Amino acid sequence: MSTLQTRTQRPPAPQAPLAGHKLPAYALPVLAAIVLATTALLFATTGFAGVAGFVVVAALLYAIGQTALSFQVEGRRQAANRLFTTLVYVAFVLAAAPLLVITWYTVKEGIGVISKDFLTTSMFRINPERAGGGIYHAIVGTLIQCLLATALAAPLGILAAIYLVEYGGRRPLARAISFFVDVMTGVPSIVAGLFVFTAFILVLGFQKSGFAGSLALFILMLPIVIRSTEEMLKLVPADLREASYALGVPKWRTVVKVVLPTALAGIITGVMLGVARIAGETAPLLLLVGINQRIEFNPFAGRDQQNAQAALPTYIYEQFGVAVGNTGAPAFQRAWGAALVLIVLVGLLNLIARLVARFARVRG
Amino acid sequence: MSEQPTLAGATTPSVTAPAASDISGAAVRPGDRVFRGLALTAGATVLVVMAAIAIFLVYRAVPALRDDTVHFLTFEQWFPDNDPSQFGIAALLYFTLVTSLIGMVIAVPVAIGIALFIAFYAPGRASQAMGYFVDLLAAVPSIVYGLWGFAFLAPHMTGLTRFLDKYFGWVPFFDYRPENNPNNLSPFTAGVVLAIMILPIISSISREVFRQVPRDQVEAALALGATRWEMIRTAVVPFGRAGVLSASILGLGRALGETLAVTLVLSSLYDVNLHITESGGVTFASNIALKYGEAGEIGTGALIASGLCLFLITLAVNFGAGLLIRRQQRER
């Protein structure tokens, strides 16, 4: 018994034809050409100027034109759909453009000063107003400080992640720690620097040193290592642990000999990404390490309140200050050269980290 | 399997670590206890560090605050080492919030657009490459952003600021007086740089969220005859709203604490100024970076006090984001 027949029969709704009107393939390119011509005309006749302005106006005109055209030919819903598609593409261009511009600009400004000398000498006895000198001391400083920070953050972070995954579970302490790891990720680098400054230098009375800088970098790196290690440990299948327990292996050995090696590649990736993050941090180093023109291999050497150890980010900042806004000064060129080296360093770290992750995944 | 009496004390294999060996021995092996203790201590370090940050900052901020002769929250200038000591965070608070807000207004829609592009518009294999590409923005160190902002972006902003002044000058923000803006080292320029910096964070988390939209929801919308935009509106937005919000809040936290990029791009000026395209401003972070060198005893304490404020603000923001994420995960 059809329940449909108890209602009055409604006439069938008029059927829209399947083949709607579609914008022909040539329509949008023609529109684009028209828009470009119009914008050029506009710019020639009025006072508007600038590449960015041209692009913006052209994009705006195109979006309006496309929407109106589509609305006429294809209907409201397709017009809205096309408009949104255009917006999304624009968003992507807006993200790609700065990256390309920054990379190009850094290379353009920095490549000129890069040379064997630049990479192997320091600024010792170099007149900052003149050309010459290099960043060897800064590279050394950055590497040592990052190494120290990693030496602290990696074991501590991995152990903490082991606690969260293997022991803590749903216990309130573990949940609190996990929550504060997230919060710690958001601590600004300058606050971390300020804290170490207050605790280590003011209260405890130590001097500025590379080590003090490493302490702040450690605070910034720790939550990153914990989070990524946690993710990796969770990916290790439970049956692996069970197999080990079933053989009579105690828990701690299982973690150390079975779980960790399985997750190792991912953990290494996380650590490397953490290093990439801290390698470029300037603010805490300004407060804690100062600036040194000479090569200093000892991170624990605290000199007077000023000069402990160089580092790439602080080098850039200092050279920038020496140039006093004069973009032609040799100091400015050196700053860009150092910036290029720093970007290459961070980029390499990122790349290797991802390659390690990919390689490990292939091996399963 | 036939019935068999089990040995007294025999344990059956279980998923968790064996609680006791079925031969006499300690209930918990010493090795396990030590290891667990180590791991626990490591985990507790997180809590200890967070607490220590708060404690030490407060400890050194309080004496300076006591020496301050003006109202800390409403005074704009920064002269802690003067006699009498006068410093306040009004300007710092204003410019920190304004630059971060500008950054958010620009970055959030663009980041969502990128995330949608990679998740639903980019052809299959290209989308992963594009994801890496956008993530590269996060690899650029902040000082390079500052350098670039100062050397390249600020000089090129003139056209835009003049345009805004000409056509939108009736809005007090965009009005500018040429004598006040010689070099575009303004909160607006700083906001733009911040936007570029926080873009990758917001977009990569949003991308993850969009990737996890259940396939059957997407198909249900499409099968009803939805266009791609309508499908996104119907199936993706309700699902991803909370995740995108927490991603944005995380981006905000990053923008609030950003130091070097802002220091290099914002010329130092302590007067609260509504005209954001005019040069000058100072944030919590840039103030510390600029003044730490010449700060005396009270000056250092004052900087620590401002750092404490920044810490509390970012703490609140990240707290909020964390709670949001956890609530959303529970609902799922």
Place this chain on the structure above:
Amino acid sequence: MAKSIDVSGVDIYYGSFKGVEDVSMTIEPRSVTAFIGPSGCGKSTVLRTLNRMHEVIPGARVEGKVLLDGEDIYGPLVDPVNVRRTIGMVFQKPNPFPTMSIYDNVVAGLKLAGRTRKAYTDEVVERSLRGANLWEEVKGRLTKPGASLSGGQQQRLCIARAIAVEPQVLLMDEPCSALDPISTLAIEDLISQLKERYTIVIVTHNMQQAARVSDRTGFFNLNGVGQPGRLIEMDGTHKIFSNPSNKRTEDYITGRFG
């Protein structure tokens, strides 16, 4: 009025891999046609070709003609969005929109088309829910979330949602395989009522269901491992299940394989 579908010479590709080969069939208006066959032989793929859902998969494409009352749905000027409004689909796992109420779920398709006047939507909701045999059970709680219903009710909600936009054809991809036997029977009853208004094509791996519910049945199978799927035989349901022409159909029906 419900339309007929003519499929001729359709090949279905996943990228460069040919998943289904040379399918031709006619689906009569206001009837129930069932697709049966072992897993992986292309039944669902062919079904999804009928409302252009197959091309949603990246790299997927279709060659050949699918005529809806004479009009090729793969024609150059045809918008797949239009096709899907005319040919509706119900999925294997019930998928009501979880953040929407029962009411909003039913009118989701209408809202997309911009038809939002309350008097109109109220009427459509009641009509569709009655049509799906769900009205009596939910009429008092239309504002409750769609996900709060049982599995069988959710599936009927999805059917109501599909028929609310007044399609001509209803495609059902194993609609009962995620449901318990009682809900399954309820849906089968519903299908026999729905066929008075709609052309229905149903994919099922349950032969008894095909025998109960359909007027015509098509049997799909692979020629060999790694080969594309093919339509082996399509005929009146009674004939397929009592006296099929093709030996392989007979082997499948009698359970000798699959």
